[in-house]
Structure formats: C-alpha cells, structure tokens
Amino acid sequence: MGYLNNNTGYPQDLLMSRAIVKRGNYALITPDGLVKNIIPGFENCDVTILSTPKLGATFVDYLVTLHPGGGNDQGFGAPGIETFLYVISGAISACAGDERYSLTQGGYLYCPPGEKMTFTNASNGTSQLFLYKRRYTGIEGRAPWRVSGNTSQLERIQYEGMSNVILQDFLPKEIDFDMNMHILSFEPGASHGYIETHVQEHGAYILSGQGMYNLDNEWVPVKKGDYIFMGAYSLQAGYGVGSETFSYIYSKDCHRDVEI
Template sequence: MPYPDGFLKNRSSYEPSKYAVITTEGRVNNVVPGITGCTLSILASPKLGANFVQLVGTVSTEGGTTMPYGRAENIETFLFVMDGEGTLDVTVDGQTETLAAGGYIYSPPGEGIGFASRGDAPVTILLYKQRFIPHPDPAMKQPWKVSGTIRDMQEGLYDGMDNVFIRDLLPVDQAFDMNFHTLAFLPGGCHPFVETHVQEHGMYIYQGQGLYLLDEVWLPVESGDFIWIAPFCKQACYGTGLERMEYIYSKDCHRDEAI
C-alpha cells in the first residue's frame, strides 16, 4: 500500500444501535474459512449490532469455496454478483448454475452456497447470511432456492413515483422471513416520507450517489458504500449527481416480533 496522498481521511460513520456507513477507505481484508482466491471484507455482523453477516469483495479467476458458505442448521444465505466481466458457477443443494453480473441466488436454511470462478475474469460479489425464523404455522411450506438476474427483471414504480424504481428479488411469500430488493433514484428522486420502522436493513450502493438521512444526520453516500440501519432508526434518501443512484438491500419481513 503506498503512502497516503495528504492527510488520512475516512467518511465512515458509526452510531451504535442506530446506523453505520462503511466506506471503501477503511476496509480491511478478512480471511474467511472455506473461501480461497477471494479478497473479502466483512461489513456487518452481530458485533456491529446487525442480526446478519454481510461481506463484499472480489472473486479472482481462481477463486471459490472449498465448502458451502453458510451451511449450518437454520442459516439462510444469499449471493449477488454486482459487477465484473466474469462468471461464477454457483451450487445450492447439489444443483449448479452460472451467474454473471446482476445474477443472484438465495439458498434455503441448512444448504449454504458454493461458488467457483469459471476462470474468465474477476467479479465483485455480495455474500449474506442470517438465522432463519420459522413461520409459526407448522403447515407453512419451507422457503426454496431462488435465482435470477436483475437484468431480466422489470422495475416497478416505488410508491407510484415515476423517478424511483424497485425490484423484489425473492418471492413475496410468508414462507420467506426476508427479502432482497434493489431501489433506484433518478437525480432528485427521494423517499416519499421519512421512514421509521421495525425492519432492519443492510444496503450496498453499487451505482451513483445521494444524501441519506440516518437518525438526525444527512450523510453523503456513493457507489461502494455500505449502510446498516437498525430498527426504528429514521431514514430517507435523495438521489443526487448526474446518474441514477442504485443499491441492493435486505429486509426482514413476514414475522411477528418476539416478546
């Protein structure tokens, strides 16, 4: 790593039990057992305050898993290929398919996700895992493997606004206790109101820039930033800059709260 150009600086911000913005400047690489040939950084975990683990990083042309990531009882996993010219062979429960940029896969509890570069070019991925909360009705079916690509999905208007767009990556079905969405803002687009809700979010901005309200502070954010938002933390976003701002985010759903 070269000497810094000017003063050391870092836009990251952390308010315990409220929110965190983890920018690219301060990330370090983490060794994750069972994954080789990859440069990965753990962005969120229970140590942060999150109820999930999220990683981001690059899979080299020789990268992959030596055992399925997140394969443990009652753990569900998700992988998203954010960018890059390469492709990954991704395996869930013995079935393998190939994902390119924009592709994603959800693995139901207990299965985990295996992946290996096809050797064509590096790709940037998001990896995610959390503990599955079963539906209280024992007759409810279990969640199932889901895969696709955002490049083949039709965007919907978010709350009827013609400059904010959303995609649901997982089925809106009570068998699932979580979902992943993409949300995109054209310059000047914004949330219709300041949100305060029980859902927790982990979001990764992969295009554009904006201003994000977190608790009482408006913070500038841009492509490459990760944001964790705790339950009931006030939040809202404006898209700024010359191109659309877009991010992928997780959301817990379809479950009552424990008491």
C-alpha cells in the same frame, strides 16, 4: 487508503475517513477503510465482513472479490442459516443441491436454511459478490425454497407510485420467507416520499451513482461502493444527486411478528 483501490502504504495527506459507526443505530462504511478478513472456505478471495451482530445487525453481510480460480468449495451456509448471493461484477459458477448456476452481473442465488452454496470465479479477471446470511425464523408448516435469476428479469415497480423511483424484489412475497432483497433506484433528484421509521433493519450496498441519505436525521453524502447499515427504528430516507441513477441493493426482514 485501502485494498479495493490498491492505495496502501504511507498516505500523501491527512488520515481521514467519511465512515460513521453508531452501533445498533446506523453505520456508513466506505471502501477506503475496508480490510481483508481470512475466513475458512474462501480461497484466493479478498473478503470483507460488513454488518454483523457486533454492529447491532441480526444478519451478516460480506463484500467478496474473487481472483482467477478463487471461490468457496467448502460451502457457504449452515444449519438454520439462510444465504443470499448477488454478482456485482464478473461471472461465477455456483452450486446448490444438485443444481449448477451460471451467474453473471446482476445474477443472484438464495438458499434456504441448511442448504449450502458453493461458487467459483468463471471470468478471466476478478468477480465481485455481495453475500448475506441470517438465522431463519420459521413458521410451522411453511418453508422457503431456493430462488435464482437475474435483475434483468425482475419486475420494475414504481415505488409507492413514484415513476422516478424503481423497486425490484428478488424473492417471492410469501410468508415462507422471513426476509427479502431489493434494489431501489432513484433518478437524479428523486427521493423517498417521507423519512421512514420502522422496526425492520437494512444492510445496503450502493451499486451506482451518488445520493444524500438521512441516517437518524443526519444528512450524509454517499456514493457507489459505500455500504450502509440501518438498525431498527433508525430514521432513513434518501435522494439521488448528480447525473447518474442512484441505486443500491439492500436486505429487509419481513413477514414475522415481534417476539417478547
């Protein structure tokens, strides 16, 4: 059923999948169906490409498993491209500019356009990363800067005043940045206050728990390890179920007008 759960070869049951792909609208991509992609620069890594412009996104998301000694010494990023790295599990050593960063679970690194990041596995086992890249939309006289830290250091904000839904913002709320990364966490039974409809798009990787998610007015069960793409104007909302906190990391474009 996939390389992530080491369940390959002949199936013992019917071929089936929970995945849903509606290009330009939304997608649910489950871990059982993920395949490895060979990408220059990634050595001793299992790389899966998630959202891309082929799906309807303006960004690219990746799920990367670094084996012992694995990493990217060539550099992730390009002229005009901003990048973001989040450590799902394990530990890595990352470099950007003249700085070196030791990042453990919950650690992150944002690099502004044109600045490449490199990284290597720093654990004895495997480490897993969530990677993001997007072409930066600039504003005259303004520019973003490199940001790094750990989720343990981020402010826990009550989402729209709800004490059982917690938001954490990774990047400054400044117009220099045209996107942000967040973690949204729902206690069991907690939900969005309403079904959202907006021009911004998301790529969301579920870090823990289980939930029900409204995707274009279809309620879909989701759980840890699933990935969701939500396109512009795709109706969206969720709530946590079960006994564990339902949380996910997600991107959101922001601080820019619409070009016509």
